[in-house]
Amino acid sequence: QLSQRLTGSLERLRGRGKLTEDNIREAMREVRIALLEADVALPVVKDFIKQATDRAVGQEVVGSLKPGQALVKVVHEELKRVLGGDQAELKLDSAPPVVILLAGLQGAGKTTTAGKLANLLKDRHRKKVLLASCDIYRPAAIDQLETLAGQVGAGFFRSERTDDAEAIAREAVSEARKQFADVLIVDTAGRLAIDDAMMDEIKRVHAAIDPAEVLFVVDSMTGQDAANTARAFNDALPLSGVVLTKTDGDARGGAALSVRQITGAPIKFLGTGEKIDGLEPFYPDRLASRILGMGDVLSLVEEVERKVDQKQARKLAAKVGKGSRRFGMDDLRDQLLQMENMGGLSSLMDKLPGMNKLPEAARAQMDNKQTRRMIAIINSMTPNERRFPDIIKGSRKRRIAAGSGVQIQDVNRLIKQHKQMQKMMKKVGSKGAISKLMKRLP
Ligand code: GDP
Ligand code: MG
Numbered sequence: 001q002l003s004q005r006l007t008g009s010l011e012r013l014r015g016r017g018k019l020t021e022d023n024i025r026e027a028m029r030e031v032r033i034a035l036l037e038a039d040v041a042l043p044v045v046k047d048f049i050k051q052a053t054d055r056a057v058g059q060e061v062v063g064s065l066k067p068g069q070a071l072v073k074v075v076h077e078e079l080k081r082v083l084g085g086d087q088a089e090l091k092l093d094s095a096p097p098v099v100i101l102l103a104g105l106q107g108a109g110k111t112t113t114a115g116k117l118a119n120l121l122k123d124r125h126r127k128k129v130l131l132a133s134c135d136i137y138r139p140a141a142i143d144q145l146e147t148l149a150g151q152v153g154a155g156f157f158r159s160e161r162t163d164d165a166e167a168i169a170r171e172a173v174s175e176a177r178k179q180f181a182d183v184l185i186v187d188t189a190g191r192l193a194i195d196d197a198m199m200d201e202i203k204r205v206h207a208a209i210d211p212a213e214v215l216f217v218v219d220s221m222t223g224q225d226a227a228n229t230a231r232a233f234n235d236a237l238p239l240s241g242v243v244l245t246k247t248d249g250d251a252r253g254g255a256a257l258s259v260r261q262i263t264g265a266p267i268k269f270l271g272t273g274e275k276i277d278g279l280e281p282f283y284p285d286r287l288a289s290r291i292l293g294m295g296d297v298l299s300l301v302e303e304v305e306r307k308v309d310q311k312q313a314r315k316l317a318a319k320v321g322k323g324s325r326r327f328g329m330d331d332l333r334d335q336l337l338q339m340e341n342m343g344g345l346s347s348l349m350d351k352l353p354g355m356n357k358l359p360e361a362a363r364a365q366m367d368n369k370q371t372r373r374m375i376a377i378i379n380s381m382t383p384n385e386r387r388f389p390d391i392i393k394g395s396r397k398r399r400i401a402a403g404s405g406v407q408i409q410d411v412n413r414l415i416k417q418h419k420q421m422q423k424m425m426k427k428v429g430s431k432g433a434i435s436k437l438m439k440r441l442p
Pocket of ligand 2: 110111112135141187188
Protein backbone atom coordinates (compact mmCIF):
# COMPACT_ATOMS: atom_id res chain seq x y z
CA GLN A 1 0.00 0.00 0.00
CA LEU A 2 1.22 3.40 -0.99
CA SER A 3 0.73 5.08 2.36
CA GLN A 4 2.50 2.41 4.34
CA ARG A 5 5.25 2.25 1.83
CA LEU A 6 5.81 5.98 1.82
CA THR A 7 5.69 6.20 5.57
CA GLY A 8 8.27 3.47 5.61
CA SER A 9 10.59 5.28 3.24
CA LEU A 10 10.40 8.47 5.21
CA GLU A 11 10.74 6.65 8.51
CA ARG A 12 14.06 5.31 7.34
CA LEU A 13 15.22 8.74 6.32
CA ARG A 14 14.72 10.09 9.79
CA GLY A 15 17.68 10.50 12.02
CA ARG A 16 20.12 11.23 9.24
CA GLY A 17 22.36 14.17 9.87
CA LYS A 18 22.18 16.24 6.73
CA LEU A 19 19.98 16.85 3.77
CA THR A 20 22.22 16.03 0.86
CA GLU A 21 21.48 15.33 -2.77
CA ASP A 22 22.49 11.78 -2.10
CA ASN A 23 20.18 10.92 0.72
CA ILE A 24 17.29 12.68 -0.96
CA ARG A 25 17.94 10.64 -4.05
CA GLU A 26 18.02 7.49 -2.02
CA ALA A 27 14.80 8.28 -0.21
CA MET A 28 13.20 9.36 -3.44
CA ARG A 29 14.11 6.03 -4.95
CA GLU A 30 12.03 4.43 -2.26
CA VAL A 31 9.21 6.83 -2.86
CA ARG A 32 9.49 5.93 -6.52
CA ILE A 33 9.18 2.22 -5.83
CA ALA A 34 6.25 2.91 -3.55
CA LEU A 35 4.45 4.88 -6.23
CA LEU A 36 5.08 2.20 -8.82
CA GLU A 37 3.78 -0.44 -6.47
CA ALA A 38 0.71 1.70 -6.03
CA ASP A 39 0.17 1.45 -9.77
CA VAL A 40 1.01 5.02 -10.57
CA ALA A 41 2.05 5.16 -14.21
CA LEU A 42 5.80 5.21 -14.81
CA PRO A 43 6.03 8.57 -16.63
CA VAL A 44 3.96 10.12 -13.87
CA VAL A 45 6.24 8.68 -11.23
CA LYS A 46 9.27 10.01 -13.06
CA ASP A 47 7.82 13.49 -13.28
CA PHE A 48 6.79 13.48 -9.68
CA ILE A 49 10.14 12.30 -8.37
CA LYS A 50 11.95 14.84 -10.50
CA GLN A 51 9.78 17.72 -9.34
CA ALA A 52 9.91 16.73 -5.69
CA THR A 53 13.67 16.21 -5.84
CA ASP A 54 14.24 19.58 -7.48
CA ARG A 55 12.27 21.21 -4.75
CA ALA A 56 13.93 19.36 -1.92
CA VAL A 57 17.46 19.97 -3.09
CA GLY A 58 16.85 23.61 -3.79
CA GLN A 59 15.37 24.12 -0.38
CA GLU A 60 17.34 25.01 2.70
CA VAL A 61 16.72 22.97 5.78
CA VAL A 62 15.90 25.77 8.13
CA GLY A 63 16.41 25.92 11.86
CA SER A 64 15.22 22.95 13.78
CA LEU A 65 13.94 20.99 10.79
CA LYS A 66 15.39 17.55 10.39
CA PRO A 67 16.09 16.21 6.89
CA GLY A 68 13.29 13.71 7.27
CA GLN A 69 10.83 16.40 8.23
CA ALA A 70 11.93 18.64 5.40
CA LEU A 71 11.43 15.84 2.96
CA VAL A 72 8.06 14.86 4.40
CA LYS A 73 7.01 18.42 3.79
CA VAL A 74 8.36 18.64 0.27
CA VAL A 75 6.79 15.34 -0.74
CA HIS A 76 3.51 16.30 0.87
CA GLU A 77 3.42 19.70 -0.79
CA GLU A 78 4.41 18.31 -4.13
CA LEU A 79 1.82 15.58 -3.85
CA LYS A 80 -0.82 18.08 -2.97
CA ARG A 81 0.20 20.29 -5.85
CA VAL A 82 0.17 17.45 -8.34
CA LEU A 83 -3.19 16.29 -7.07
CA GLY A 84 -4.61 19.68 -7.79
CA GLY A 85 -3.95 22.17 -5.03
CA ASP A 86 -7.39 23.23 -3.98
CA GLN A 87 -10.73 21.55 -4.28
CA ALA A 88 -12.41 22.16 -7.64
CA GLU A 89 -16.12 22.83 -7.92
CA LEU A 90 -18.44 22.06 -10.80
CA LYS A 91 -18.88 24.98 -13.17
CA LEU A 92 -22.55 25.73 -12.89
CA ASP A 93 -22.68 29.42 -13.57
CA SER A 94 -23.21 29.44 -17.32
CA ALA A 95 -26.67 30.07 -18.76
CA PRO A 96 -29.05 27.17 -18.17
CA PRO A 97 -29.30 24.47 -19.18
CA VAL A 98 -25.75 23.85 -17.99
CA VAL A 99 -24.64 20.78 -19.90
CA ILE A 100 -22.45 18.14 -18.30
CA LEU A 101 -20.99 15.49 -20.59
CA LEU A 102 -19.71 12.23 -19.15
CA ALA A 103 -17.04 10.31 -21.01
CA GLY A 104 -15.09 7.17 -20.24
CA LEU A 105 -14.68 3.47 -20.89
CA GLN A 106 -17.49 0.99 -20.49
CA GLY A 107 -17.87 -0.02 -16.88
CA ALA A 108 -16.02 3.02 -15.60
CA GLY A 109 -19.14 4.16 -13.82
CA LYS A 110 -20.54 6.86 -16.11
CA THR A 111 -24.19 5.95 -15.78
CA THR A 112 -23.90 5.47 -12.04
CA THR A 113 -22.09 8.79 -11.75
CA ALA A 114 -24.79 10.50 -13.84
CA GLY A 115 -27.35 9.39 -11.26
CA LYS A 116 -25.15 10.40 -8.35
CA LEU A 117 -24.49 13.82 -9.85
CA ALA A 118 -28.19 14.37 -10.46
CA ASN A 119 -28.82 13.47 -6.86
CA LEU A 120 -26.16 15.85 -5.59
CA LEU A 121 -27.24 18.73 -7.82
CA LYS A 122 -30.83 18.26 -6.81
CA ASP A 123 -30.17 17.88 -3.10
CA ARG A 124 -27.35 20.23 -2.43
CA HIS A 125 -27.66 22.77 -5.22
CA ARG A 126 -31.45 22.66 -5.57
CA LYS A 127 -31.14 22.32 -9.31
CA LYS A 128 -33.69 21.01 -11.72
CA VAL A 129 -31.84 18.19 -13.46
CA LEU A 130 -32.54 16.35 -16.69
CA LEU A 131 -30.77 13.10 -17.51
CA ALA A 132 -30.27 11.78 -21.03
CA SER A 133 -28.32 8.91 -22.52
CA CYS A 134 -26.85 8.73 -25.98
CA ASP A 135 -25.75 5.15 -25.65
CA ILE A 136 -27.13 3.77 -28.92
CA TYR A 137 -25.52 0.38 -28.50
CA ARG A 138 -27.01 -0.89 -25.29
CA PRO A 139 -30.71 -0.25 -24.73
CA ALA A 140 -30.26 -1.64 -21.22
CA ALA A 141 -27.90 1.24 -20.43
CA ILE A 142 -30.68 3.70 -21.24
CA ASP A 143 -33.07 1.85 -18.97
CA GLN A 144 -30.42 1.87 -16.24
CA LEU A 145 -30.24 5.65 -16.42
CA GLU A 146 -34.01 5.97 -16.43
CA THR A 147 -34.21 3.89 -13.27
CA LEU A 148 -31.63 6.11 -11.61
CA ALA A 149 -33.49 9.24 -12.67
CA GLY A 150 -36.64 7.86 -11.08
CA GLN A 151 -34.73 7.01 -7.94
CA VAL A 152 -33.39 10.54 -7.42
CA GLY A 153 -36.43 12.32 -8.77
CA ALA A 154 -34.66 13.88 -11.72
CA GLY A 155 -36.14 14.31 -15.18
CA PHE A 156 -35.33 11.78 -17.88
CA PHE A 157 -35.28 12.25 -21.62
CA ARG A 158 -35.67 9.33 -24.02
CA SER A 159 -35.23 9.97 -27.70
CA GLU A 160 -37.18 8.23 -30.43
CA ARG A 161 -33.92 7.77 -32.22
CA THR A 162 -31.71 4.75 -31.72
CA ASP A 163 -29.06 5.36 -34.35
CA ASP A 164 -27.32 8.68 -33.90
CA ALA A 165 -25.68 9.68 -30.64
CA GLU A 166 -24.96 13.20 -31.84
CA ALA A 167 -28.58 13.82 -32.83
CA ILE A 168 -29.84 12.39 -29.54
CA ALA A 169 -27.56 14.71 -27.63
CA ARG A 170 -28.90 17.70 -29.59
CA GLU A 171 -32.47 16.66 -28.90
CA ALA A 172 -31.65 16.35 -25.21
CA VAL A 173 -30.40 19.91 -25.09
CA SER A 174 -33.53 21.30 -26.71
CA GLU A 175 -35.65 19.20 -24.39
CA ALA A 176 -33.74 20.58 -21.39
CA ARG A 177 -34.36 24.07 -22.69
CA LYS A 178 -38.03 23.35 -23.18
CA GLN A 179 -38.35 22.02 -19.65
CA PHE A 180 -36.33 24.90 -18.18
CA ALA A 181 -33.94 22.45 -16.62
CA ASP A 182 -30.98 24.00 -14.81
CA VAL A 183 -28.65 21.17 -15.62
CA LEU A 184 -28.55 18.51 -18.34
CA ILE A 185 -26.38 15.49 -17.72
CA VAL A 186 -25.50 13.59 -20.88
CA ASP A 187 -24.42 9.99 -20.41
CA THR A 188 -22.53 8.38 -23.26
CA ALA A 189 -21.64 4.92 -24.50
CA GLY A 190 -18.26 3.51 -23.64
CA ARG A 191 -16.20 0.75 -25.18
CA LEU A 192 -14.20 -1.85 -23.37
CA ALA A 193 -11.05 -0.32 -24.77
CA ILE A 194 -10.09 2.82 -26.58
CA ASP A 195 -11.05 2.77 -30.24
CA ASP A 196 -11.24 5.40 -32.92
CA ALA A 197 -14.94 4.99 -33.61
CA MET A 198 -15.78 5.71 -29.99
CA MET A 199 -13.48 8.70 -29.87
CA ASP A 200 -14.97 10.06 -33.08
CA GLU A 201 -18.45 9.67 -31.75
CA ILE A 202 -17.78 11.36 -28.42
CA LYS A 203 -15.98 14.18 -30.20
CA ARG A 204 -19.01 14.74 -32.43
CA VAL A 205 -21.35 14.63 -29.44
CA HIS A 206 -19.16 17.13 -27.69
CA ALA A 207 -19.07 19.48 -30.66
CA ALA A 208 -22.85 19.25 -31.04
CA ILE A 209 -23.74 20.30 -27.50
CA ASP A 210 -20.75 22.33 -26.32
CA PRO A 211 -20.95 21.28 -22.65
CA ALA A 212 -19.85 23.46 -19.74
CA GLU A 213 -18.33 20.43 -18.08
CA VAL A 214 -16.64 17.50 -19.76
CA LEU A 215 -16.08 14.98 -17.02
CA PHE A 216 -13.81 12.05 -17.63
CA VAL A 217 -15.05 9.12 -15.57
CA VAL A 218 -12.39 6.59 -14.70
CA ASP A 219 -12.23 3.47 -12.57
CA SER A 220 -9.60 3.98 -9.88
CA MET A 221 -8.99 0.26 -9.73
CA THR A 222 -7.62 0.08 -13.26
CA GLY A 223 -4.25 1.39 -12.13
CA GLN A 224 -1.80 1.67 -15.02
CA ASP A 225 -4.60 1.46 -17.57
CA ALA A 226 -6.22 4.51 -16.08
CA ALA A 227 -3.23 6.50 -17.27
CA ASN A 228 -3.53 5.31 -20.88
CA THR A 229 -7.26 5.85 -20.95
CA ALA A 230 -6.83 9.31 -19.50
CA ARG A 231 -4.32 10.20 -22.16
CA ALA A 232 -6.61 9.06 -24.98
CA PHE A 233 -9.63 10.94 -23.68
CA ASN A 234 -7.58 13.99 -22.89
CA ASP A 235 -6.32 14.03 -26.48
CA ALA A 236 -9.85 13.75 -27.84
CA LEU A 237 -11.74 16.12 -25.55
CA PRO A 238 -11.12 19.31 -23.59
CA LEU A 239 -11.64 17.67 -20.20
CA SER A 240 -12.81 20.04 -17.49
CA GLY A 241 -12.70 17.53 -14.69
CA VAL A 242 -12.31 13.95 -13.59
CA VAL A 243 -14.52 11.63 -11.59
CA LEU A 244 -12.51 8.84 -10.03
CA THR A 245 -14.88 5.96 -9.32
CA LYS A 246 -14.74 2.88 -7.12
CA THR A 247 -12.33 4.45 -4.69
CA ASP A 248 -14.07 2.39 -2.03
CA GLY A 249 -12.28 -0.60 -3.52
CA ASP A 250 -8.88 1.01 -3.92
CA ALA A 251 -6.77 2.32 -1.09
CA ARG A 252 -3.69 2.95 -3.15
CA GLY A 253 -4.52 6.26 -4.70
CA GLY A 254 -2.22 5.62 -7.65
CA ALA A 255 -4.81 6.34 -10.32
CA ALA A 256 -5.57 9.75 -8.84
CA LEU A 257 -1.97 10.80 -9.27
CA SER A 258 -1.66 9.41 -12.80
CA VAL A 259 -4.90 10.79 -14.13
CA ARG A 260 -4.39 14.17 -12.64
CA GLN A 261 -0.83 14.50 -13.87
CA ILE A 262 -1.69 13.32 -17.39
CA THR A 263 -4.86 15.29 -18.00
CA GLY A 264 -4.07 18.36 -15.95
CA ALA A 265 -7.80 18.44 -15.26
CA PRO A 266 -8.89 18.67 -11.64
CA ILE A 267 -10.33 15.59 -9.99
CA LYS A 268 -13.72 16.90 -8.97
CA PHE A 269 -15.36 13.88 -7.39
CA LEU A 270 -14.64 10.48 -5.98
CA GLY A 271 -17.08 7.63 -6.41
CA THR A 272 -17.20 5.92 -3.05
CA GLY A 273 -19.80 3.21 -3.48
CA GLU A 274 -22.50 1.75 -5.68
CA LYS A 275 -25.28 3.64 -3.96
CA ILE A 276 -26.68 6.91 -5.20
CA ASP A 277 -25.05 8.94 -2.42
CA GLY A 278 -21.63 7.43 -3.04
CA LEU A 279 -20.10 10.56 -4.50
CA GLU A 280 -17.77 12.89 -2.62
CA PRO A 281 -15.90 16.05 -3.50
CA PHE A 282 -12.20 15.46 -3.95
CA TYR A 283 -9.80 17.25 -1.64
CA PRO A 284 -6.18 17.12 -2.88
CA ASP A 285 -4.84 18.06 0.52
CA ARG A 286 -6.62 15.22 2.25
CA LEU A 287 -5.53 12.64 -0.26
CA ALA A 288 -1.94 13.84 -0.10
CA SER A 289 -2.00 13.49 3.67
CA ARG A 290 -3.70 10.14 3.48
CA ILE A 291 -1.21 8.88 0.95
CA LEU A 292 1.57 9.88 3.27
CA GLY A 293 -0.34 8.40 6.18
CA MET A 294 0.30 11.40 8.32
CA GLY A 295 -3.02 12.75 9.43
CA ASP A 296 -2.39 15.59 11.76
CA VAL A 297 1.26 14.83 12.17
CA LEU A 298 2.35 17.55 9.78
CA SER A 299 0.75 20.28 11.82
CA LEU A 300 2.20 18.71 14.91
CA VAL A 301 5.65 18.81 13.38
CA GLU A 302 5.17 22.46 12.66
CA GLU A 303 4.07 23.17 16.18
CA VAL A 304 6.96 21.30 17.66
CA GLU A 305 9.40 23.12 15.40
CA ARG A 306 8.17 26.40 16.71
CA LYS A 307 8.04 25.74 20.36
CA VAL A 308 10.19 22.97 21.66
CA ASP A 309 13.74 23.34 22.75
CA GLN A 310 15.52 20.91 20.46
CA LYS A 311 18.20 19.65 22.77
CA GLN A 312 15.85 18.94 25.61
CA ALA A 313 13.47 17.22 23.29
CA ARG A 314 16.17 15.03 21.89
CA LYS A 315 17.42 14.15 25.35
CA LEU A 316 13.92 13.30 26.41
CA ALA A 317 13.28 11.31 23.28
CA ALA A 318 16.34 9.22 23.97
CA LYS A 319 15.24 8.53 27.51
CA VAL A 320 11.69 7.72 26.58
CA GLY A 321 13.01 5.48 23.88
CA LYS A 322 15.11 3.56 26.39
CA GLY A 323 12.23 2.88 28.72
CA SER A 324 10.60 4.23 31.79
CA ARG A 325 13.28 3.39 34.33
CA ARG A 326 15.47 6.15 32.97
CA PHE A 327 12.74 8.71 33.09
CA GLY A 328 13.86 10.80 36.07
CA MET A 329 12.59 13.93 37.79
CA ASP A 330 14.77 16.12 35.57
CA ASP A 331 13.08 14.66 32.56
CA LEU A 332 9.72 15.29 34.09
CA ARG A 333 10.69 18.88 34.70
CA ASP A 334 12.00 19.33 31.16
CA GLN A 335 8.80 17.95 29.88
CA LEU A 336 6.66 20.11 32.10
CA LEU A 337 8.47 23.19 30.85
CA GLN A 338 7.94 22.17 27.28
CA MET A 339 4.32 21.38 27.86
CA GLU A 340 3.86 24.79 29.32
CA ASN A 341 5.44 26.34 26.24
CA MET A 342 3.13 24.44 24.00
CA GLY A 343 -0.08 25.44 25.68
CA GLY A 344 -0.34 22.38 27.83
CA LEU A 345 0.07 18.75 27.15
CA SER A 346 -3.59 18.15 26.64
CA SER A 347 -3.62 20.30 23.54
CA LEU A 348 -0.59 18.44 22.26
CA MET A 349 -1.98 15.04 23.10
CA ASP A 350 -5.16 15.62 21.21
CA LYS A 351 -3.15 15.80 18.04
CA LEU A 352 -1.43 12.48 18.47
CA PRO A 353 -2.90 9.34 16.98
CA GLY A 354 -4.17 6.98 19.64
CA MET A 355 -3.80 9.41 22.53
CA ASN A 356 -7.50 9.78 23.05
CA LYS A 357 -7.47 6.18 24.15
CA LEU A 358 -5.47 7.05 27.26
CA PRO A 359 -7.36 6.95 30.52
CA GLU A 360 -8.87 10.25 31.48
CA ALA A 361 -6.98 10.18 34.78
CA ALA A 362 -3.66 9.99 33.02
CA ARG A 363 -4.55 12.95 30.87
CA ALA A 364 -5.82 15.05 33.74
CA GLN A 365 -2.62 14.19 35.52
CA MET A 366 -0.69 16.17 33.01
CA ASP A 367 -2.84 19.20 32.89
CA ASN A 368 -1.37 22.64 33.22
CA LYS A 369 -2.71 23.73 36.54
CA GLN A 370 -0.16 22.06 38.73
CA THR A 371 2.70 22.44 36.35
CA ARG A 372 4.28 25.44 38.07
CA ARG A 373 4.10 23.90 41.47
CA MET A 374 5.52 20.63 40.25
CA ILE A 375 8.44 22.41 38.69
CA ALA A 376 9.12 24.26 41.92
CA ILE A 377 9.16 21.01 43.88
CA ILE A 378 11.58 19.38 41.48
CA ASN A 379 13.81 22.44 41.66
CA SER A 380 14.15 21.85 45.41
CA MET A 381 15.47 18.32 44.94
CA THR A 382 19.12 17.40 44.83
CA PRO A 383 20.48 15.90 41.61
CA ASN A 384 20.58 12.52 43.28
CA GLU A 385 16.99 12.77 44.40
CA ARG A 386 15.99 13.70 40.89
CA ARG A 387 17.79 10.76 39.44
CA PHE A 388 16.62 8.30 42.08
CA PRO A 389 13.30 9.55 43.43
CA ASP A 390 12.95 6.37 45.48
CA ILE A 391 15.37 7.78 48.05
CA ILE A 392 12.99 10.64 48.87
CA LYS A 393 11.73 9.64 52.30
CA GLY A 394 10.58 11.52 55.43
CA SER A 395 13.28 14.11 56.13
CA ARG A 396 14.04 14.69 52.48
CA LYS A 397 10.35 15.26 51.82
CA ARG A 398 10.17 17.83 54.63
CA ARG A 399 13.21 19.65 53.25
CA ILE A 400 11.86 19.69 49.70
CA ALA A 401 8.43 20.86 50.85
CA ALA A 402 9.95 23.68 52.87
CA GLY A 403 12.28 24.62 50.03
CA SER A 404 9.54 24.89 47.47
CA GLY A 405 6.91 26.34 49.80
CA VAL A 406 4.43 23.49 49.55
CA GLN A 407 2.93 20.87 51.83
CA ILE A 408 4.36 17.40 52.33
CA GLN A 409 1.33 15.91 50.58
CA ASP A 410 2.15 17.99 47.50
CA VAL A 411 5.59 16.40 47.40
CA ASN A 412 3.98 13.00 47.85
CA ARG A 413 1.61 13.72 45.03
CA LEU A 414 4.42 14.72 42.72
CA ILE A 415 6.32 11.53 43.47
CA LYS A 416 3.20 9.55 42.79
CA GLN A 417 2.57 11.46 39.61
CA HIS A 418 6.11 10.88 38.48
CA LYS A 419 5.61 7.14 39.02
CA GLN A 420 2.37 7.15 37.07
CA MET A 421 4.00 9.14 34.36
CA GLN A 422 6.80 6.61 34.10
CA LYS A 423 4.21 3.93 33.73
CA MET A 424 2.32 5.91 31.15
CA MET A 425 5.44 6.68 29.17
CA LYS A 426 6.10 3.01 29.02
CA LYS A 427 2.59 2.28 27.89
CA VAL A 428 2.45 5.07 25.35
CA GLY A 429 5.95 4.28 24.20
CA SER A 430 4.97 0.75 23.43
CA LYS A 431 2.01 1.98 21.49
CA GLY A 432 4.40 4.18 19.63
CA ALA A 433 2.60 7.46 19.90
CA ILE A 434 5.06 9.46 21.97
CA SER A 435 8.08 7.84 20.44
CA LYS A 436 6.62 8.64 17.04
CA LEU A 437 6.35 12.24 18.07
CA MET A 438 9.79 12.29 19.54
CA LYS A 439 11.33 10.79 16.43
CA ARG A 440 9.96 13.73 14.57
CA LEU A 441 11.70 16.15 16.86
CA PRO A 442 14.95 17.66 15.77
P1 GDP B 1 -20.64 2.76 -17.29
O1 GDP B 1 -20.53 1.62 -18.24
O2 GDP B 1 -19.46 3.66 -17.38
O3 GDP B 1 -21.92 3.50 -17.43
O4 GDP B 1 -20.58 2.13 -15.82
P2 GDP B 1 -21.77 1.91 -14.80
O5 GDP B 1 -22.26 3.19 -14.25
O6 GDP B 1 -22.80 1.01 -15.42
O7 GDP B 1 -21.01 1.15 -13.63
C1 GDP B 1 -20.38 -0.09 -13.79
C2 GDP B 1 -20.37 -0.82 -12.46
O8 GDP B 1 -19.57 -0.13 -11.54
C3 GDP B 1 -21.74 -0.91 -11.83
O9 GDP B 1 -21.88 -2.20 -11.26
C4 GDP B 1 -21.72 0.13 -10.74
O10 GDP B 1 -22.57 -0.21 -9.66
C5 GDP B 1 -20.28 0.11 -10.33
N1 GDP B 1 -19.85 1.39 -9.77
C6 GDP B 1 -19.86 2.60 -10.33
N2 GDP B 1 -19.31 3.53 -9.51
C7 GDP B 1 -18.94 2.88 -8.40
C8 GDP B 1 -18.27 3.28 -7.17
O11 GDP B 1 -17.93 4.45 -6.93
N3 GDP B 1 -18.05 2.31 -6.26
C9 GDP B 1 -18.41 1.00 -6.48
N4 GDP B 1 -18.14 0.12 -5.53
N5 GDP B 1 -19.00 0.61 -7.61
C10 GDP B 1 -19.28 1.51 -8.57
MG1 MG C 1 -23.36 3.32 -18.88
